Amino acid sequence: GNSVTQMEGPVTLSEEAFLTINCTYTATGYPSLFWYVQYPGEGLQLLLKATKADDKGSNKGFEATYRKETTSFHLEKGSVQVSDSAVYFCARHGSSNTGKLIFGQGTTLQVKP
Amino acid sequence: EAQVTQNPRYLITVTGKKLTVTCSQNMNHEYMSWYRQDPGLGLRQIYYSMNVEVTDKGDVPEGYKVSRKEKRNFPLILESPSPNQTSLYFCASSLSNWNEQFFGPGTRLTVL
Numbered sequence: 001g002n003s004v005t006q007m008e009g010p011v012t013l014s015e016e017a018f019l020t021i022n023c024t025y026t027a028t029g030y031p032s033l034f035w036y037v038q039y040p041g042e043g044l045q046l047l048l049k050a051t052k053a054d055d056k057g058s059n060k061g062f063e064a065t066y067r068k069e070t071t072s073f074h075l076e077k078g079s080v081q082v083s084d085s086a087v088y089f090c091a092r093h094g095s096s097n098t099g100k101l102i103f104g105q106g107t108t109l110q111v112k113p
Numbered sequence: 114e115a116q117v118t119q120n121p122r123y124l125i126t127v128t129g130k131k132l133t134v135t136c137s138q139n140m141n142h143e144y145m146s147w148y149r150q151d152p153g154l155g156l157r158q159i160y161y162s163m164n165v166e167v168t169d170k171g172d173v174p175e176g177y178k179v180s181r182k183e184k185r186n187f188p189l190i191l192e193s194p195s196p197n198q199t200s201l202y203f204c205a206s207s208l209s210n211w212n213e214q215f216f217g218p219g220t221r222l223t224v225l
Contacts, residue, residue: 004155032211043117043203043216044156089155099144099163099210100171103155
């Protein structure tokens with residue numbers, strides 16, 4: 001099938017802790033992969049992306065590497081801040097010409113001071 | 114500023130009362146989509162449009178209509194809303210099928 005699976009939340013961390021949010025996907029071929037972030041009360045913003053295998057997307061201290069062997073795109077950050085508290089969505093392009101993104105269910109991150 | 118705008122941001126209505134949620138983008142994007150976000154389900158595509166006068170169903174189109182008379186606008190129409198359409202709705206646009214999507218701020222709809 002075509003799906004994206006994220007680790008369930010909520011994830012609660014202390015400031016400066018290391019963050020990993022797991023994401024795996026199923027697809028035929030090698031779709032582009034994305035992480036979007038949704039801050040409270042706002043729409044989704046693109047956080048980072050990778051368009052082919054072994055690409056590493058990075059932004060604002062977050063990183064994710066496109067691993068075709070494990071069909072994964074895990075999000076990591078070395079030292080989280082309170083301002084990183086948000087909902088994080090992993091997504092991949094749909095395989096047809098629909099302009100569709102297929103999203104995971106979202107993972108809520110709460111960072112405490 | 115490049116952006117996708119939606120109106121209204123919040124709406125409470127009653128079953129059966131027709132409503133329209135507007136969406137507009139100023140980036141001259143070809144593709145536009147509507148998604149709904151529900152807890153535990155992520156975002157699911159309702160309808161999409163590849164260009165003016167070209168629209169098609171997404172994964173959850175039942176109970177919704179769209180139109181694309183101008184490139185910048187892509188309204189979502191609920192002819193007869195029902196409580197199961199209570200959700201958070203997002204409009205998105207992209208330059209092409211394979212480019213990143215830009216999202217609007219969302220419209221929280223409650224149908225009583």
